[in-house]
Amino acid sequence: MTRSTPDSAPAFDSRYPRELPGTFERVMPTAITNPHWVCWNSALAEQLNLPIEPDDDALRALSGAGLFAGTDPIAEKYAGHQFGVWNPDLGDGRGLLLGEWSDADGRAWEFHLKGAGKTPFSRFGDGRAVLRSSIRELLASEAMHALGIPTTRALALIGSDEPVQRERMESAAMLTRVTPSHIRFGHFEWFAYSNQPDQVAALVEHCLTHHFPQCRNAAEFFNEVVERTARLIAHWMAYGFCHGVMNTDNMSILGETFDYGPYAFLDATIPDFICNHTDAQGRYAFHRQPEVAFWNLQCLAQALSSQVGSADLKAGLNRYADVYNQHFLTLMGERLGLTQLDERDQELISDWMHLLASERRDYHHSFRALADRDPQQWTELDDDFIDRAAFQRWRSALAERRLREDRNGVPLAQSRNPVSVLRTHLAQSVIEDAKKGSYASLKEYLSALQSPFERREQWHVWSETPPEDYQAAPLSCSS
Ligand code: AMP
Ligand code: MG
Numbered sequence: 001m002t003r004s005t006p007d008s009a010p011a012f013d014s015r016y017p018r019e020l021p022g023t024f025e026r027v028m029p030t031a032i033t034n035p036h037w038v039c040w041n042s043a044l045a046e047q048l049n050l051p052i053e054p055d056d057d058a059l060r061a062l063s064g065a066g067l068f069a070g071t072d073p074i075a076e077k078y079a080g081h082q083f084g085v086w087n088p089d090l091g092d093g094r095g096l097l098l099g100e101w102s103d104a105d106g107r108a109w110e111f112h113l114k115g116a117g118k119t120p121f122s123r124f125g126d127g128r129a130v131l132r133s134s135i136r137e138l139l140a141s142e143a144m145h146a147l148g149i150p151t152t153r154a155l156a157l158i159g160s161d162e163p164v165q166r167e168r169m170e171s172a173a174m175l176t177r178v179t180p181s182h183i184r185f186g187h188f189e190w191f192a193y194s195n196q197p198d199q200v201a202a203l204v205e206h207c208l209t210h211h212f213p214q215c216r217n218a219a220e221f222f223n224e225v226v227e228r229t230a231r232l233i234a235h236w237m238a239y240g241f242c243h244g245v246m247n248t249d250n251m252s253i254l255g256e257t258f259d260y261g262p263y264a265f266l267d268a269t270i271p272d273f274i275c276n277h278t279d280a281q282g283r284y285a286f287h288r289q290p291e292v293a294f295w296n297l298q299c300l301a302q303a304l305s306s307q308v309g310s311a312d313l314k315a316g317l318n319r320y321a322d323v324y325n326q327h328f329l330t331l332m333g334e335r336l337g338l339t340q341l342d343e344r345d346q347e348l349i350s351d352w353m354h355l356l357a358s359e360r361r362d363y364h365h366s367f368r369a370l371a372d373r374d375p376q377q378w379t380e381l382d383d384d385f386i387d388r389a390a391f392q393r394w395r396s397a398l399a400e401r402r403l404r405e406d407r408n409g410v411p412l413a414q415s416r417n418p419v420s421v422l423r424t425h426l427a428q429s430v431i432e433d434a435k436k437g438s439y440a441s442l443k444e445y446l447s448a449l450q451s452p453f454e455r456r457e458q459w460h461v462w463s464e465t466p467p468e469d470y471q472a473a474p475l476s477c478s479s
Contacts, residue, residue: 011068011069011070011101012068012069012070012071012098012099012100012101012111013070013099013100013102013108014070014071014072014099014100015100015108015210016074016076016097016100016110016206017072017074019202019206020199020202020203020206022196022199023076023077023187023191023199023202023203024074024075024076024077024092024097025074025075025077025091025119025120025121026072026073026074027073027074027075027096027116027117027119027120028073029064029065029073029096029113029116029117030064030116030117030118030127031063031064031065032063032064032115032128032158032160032162032172032173032174033160033161033162034160034161034162035059035060035063035065035158035159035160035174036059036158036159036160037054037059037156037157037158037159038131038134038135038157038158038159038173038434038439038442039138039154039156039157039439039442039443039446040053040054040058040155040156041138041142041153041154041155041156041446043450044153044154044155044178045155047103048101048103048109048155048178049103049104050101050155054156058156059158061098062113062156062158062174062176063158063160063174064113064116064117064174067098068098068099070099071098071099071111072099073096073097073098073099073113073116074092074096074097075091075092075093075095075096075097075119075120075121076091076092076097076182076183076187077091077092077121077187077190078090078091078092078184078186078187078189078190078249079091079186079189079190079193079194079249080184080185080186080189080190080247080248080249080250081186081189081247081248081249081296081299082247082249083247083279083281083283084283084295086193087249088190088193088194089121089123090121090186090190090249091119091120091121092119092121093118093119093121093122093123093125093127094114094115094116094117094118094119094122094125094126094127094128094129095112095113095114095115095116095129095177096112096113096116096119097110097111097112097182098110098111098112098113099111101178107180108180108210109178109179109180110178110179110180110181110182111155111176111177111178112176112177112178112179112182113174113175113176113177114129114134114137114174114175114176114177115127115128115129115130115134115172115173115174115175116174126164126165128162128164128172129172129173129174129175130164130166130170130171130172130173131159131170131171131172131173131431131434131435132170132431132435133260133261134157134173134174134175135157135173135427135430135431135434135442136260136263136427136431137154137175137177137260138154138157138175138442138446139422139427139430139442139445139446139449140257140260140263140422141153141154141177141257141260142154142446142449142450143421143422143449143450143452144241144257145450146449146450146451146452147235147239147418147452148235149232149235149236149239149241149257150228150231150232150235150254150255150256150257151256151257151258152177152178152179152182152252152256152257152258153177153178153179154175154176154177154178155176155177155178156174156175156176157173157174157175157176158173158174159171159173159434160172160173160174171435179252179254179256179258180210180211180254181207181210181211181252181253181254182252183203183206183207183211183252183253183254184248184249184250184251184252184253184258185248185249185251185253185296185297185299185300185303186247186248186249186251187203187253188200188203188204188253188300188303188304189248189299189300189302189303191203191303192302192303192304192305192306193303197306197307200303200304200306200307201306201307204218204221204304204307207221207253208221211253211254212224218304218307218308219308219309219312219313219316222300222301222304222308222312222313222316223312223315223316223319225253225255225297225300225316226297226316226317226319226320226323227255227319227323228254228255229251229255229293229296229297229320230293230319230320230321230323230324230327231255231323231324231327232255232256232257232293233289233290233293233324234290234323234324234325234327234328234331235327235331236257236289237286237289237290237328238328238331238332238335239265239331239418240265240266240269240286240363240364241257241263241265241266242263242264242265242266242273242274242275242284242285242286242289243257243263243284243289244261244262244263244264244275244276244279244284244475245259245261245262245276245279245284246284246289246292246293246296248296248299248300251293251296251300261276261475261476262275262276262277262278262475262476263275263475264424264472264475265363265364265421265422265423265424266286266363266364267362267363267423267424267465267466268360268361268362268363269353269356269357269360269361269362269363269366270286270357270360271286271287271353271357272285272286272287272288273285273286274286275475276475276476277474277475277476278476290324293320294317294320294321297317297320298317301313301316301317329341329345329346329349331416332349333345333349334412334413334416335367335371335413335416335417336348336349336352336367336370336398336409336413337370337371337402337405337409337410337412337413338401338402338405338409339405339407339412340405345401348394348397348398348401351394351397352394352398355385355387355390355391355394358387359385359386359387361384361385362465364417364418364421365463365465367413367417368417368418368419369381369384370395370398370413370417371410371413371414371416371417372414373410374410375395375398375399375402375409376399378395378398378399379395381395414453415453416453417453418452418453419452419453419454419455419459419463420445420448420449420451420452420454420459420462420463421452421462421463422449423464423465423466424466424472424475425466425467425470425472426445426461426462426464427445428472428473429441430442430445444458444459444462445462447459448462449462
């Protein structure tokens with residue numbers, strides 16, 4: 001890959017294998033057959049100082065058939081708690097870290113090729129990703145980014161005619177995932193539980209040097225991870241995102257949304273919504289996410305106990321609830337056109353959530369309907385509610401609260417409430433088109449999701465709610 005501006009520096013570095021020997025296996029990608037472009041994310045490419053149009057070298061390297069200069073592909077070793085149960089046998093089983101690319105500001109981005117073939121950590125898997133789940137990851141990560149929610153990004157998606165067996169036959173694809181770091185909570189857990197404290201220390205050092213330069217030591221690093229995780233989950237809860245597989249191996253040390261599998265955004269407001277059909281107990285139900293993230297942070301704390309004293313670990317964990325609550329309140333307040341929130345506003349927000357949940361109102365449209373009107377016009381929405389009186393009481397309270405704001409809440413609320421939302425049924429319709437070789441609807445949906453707050457006539461279809469009788473195809477981890 002060449003830069004969009006001439007530069008004599010080598011394109012890729014491979015500092016992870018250089019700095020962290022003993023934490024990975026070197027593996028070459030296995031090419032997919034007859035690769036072709038499904039999507040090149042030119043908006044992200046521009047940000048990374050990559051060409052706006054990809055060349056044939058990029059197609060080869062990002063479909064596993066070639067290598068960019070300077071890359072040294074590896075499969076990272078990690079472990080984790082899956083549905084609460086310790087599993088030491090994890091690692092990159094179907095993805096490889098290719099290397100780190102530096103953007104125009106010198107910021108390094110890891111390129112991870114998802115679906116690159118078998119590795120020593122594949123266990124019984126085939127090392128492949130399918131087109132369906134790769135499209136879901138592409139759409140979701142770009143939607144999250146546009147909503148301001150920390151996330152890994154998707155740079156490229158390449159399809160193939162290689163058959164892959166899942167619940168039914170599908171086709172293999174490769175997704176290039178980009179983020180400053182792919183280190184998971186499970187990396188620390190593996191080296192702690194396999195009694196390799198020096199490797200835990202090396203990982204902490206690597207994180208401090210490259211990703212947390214503002215932290216002076218392991219205790220500050222842990223504290224920062226707690227705060228980032230709390231803010232991330234507040235974002236998920238404010239925007240109705242359900243991850244579905246919050247195992248510790250799917251938790252990013254950077255506090256980004258990571259490893260998109262059977263995720264879903266809420267349609268109707270259902271607090272105990274479960275998006276992963278293998279999660280029969282609802283461990284990862286929407287409303288449980290804040291406590292699950294805390295449980296995961298406790299696992300990380302244990303894994304760091306050789307590096308951080310127990311008082312500091314406890315102090316870090318104690319920050320979680322406050323940071324979460326504060327951030328959630330701020331985000332929800334902004335969605336309602338409010339700033340400078342205080343404890344008293346909590347009731348206003350929870351009453352709204354109760355109202356939406358008791359009537360199963362569409363989560364996103366309900367917010368946007370308020371945002372698109374001045375408070376005097378909210379009477380127009382009275383008929384949408386079965387319990388009209390409850391809505392009238394609530395909207396009067398919000399209208400009164402808005403009078404105490406010194407800025408106009410309408411532009412603020414419109415900039416915080418998406419018109420175009422990632423919905424399971426719309427993603428599925430785009431996937432059906434893609435399976436037939438047509439990627440036009442995927443590109444259109446992606447554009448709408450990349451500008452979610454903008455209302456455009458041609459994007460109308462991307463804000464539609466699912467039909468009443470819509471039955472989502474079951475989503476599981478096995479994609
Ligand atoms: P995930 O459910 O994607 O978070 O993956 C959990 C573990 O299973 C990780 O160690 C993955 O690398 C591995 N894995 C998932 N799918 C495959 C696959 N198709 N082939 C090999 N390993 C896989
Ligand atoms: Mg995973």
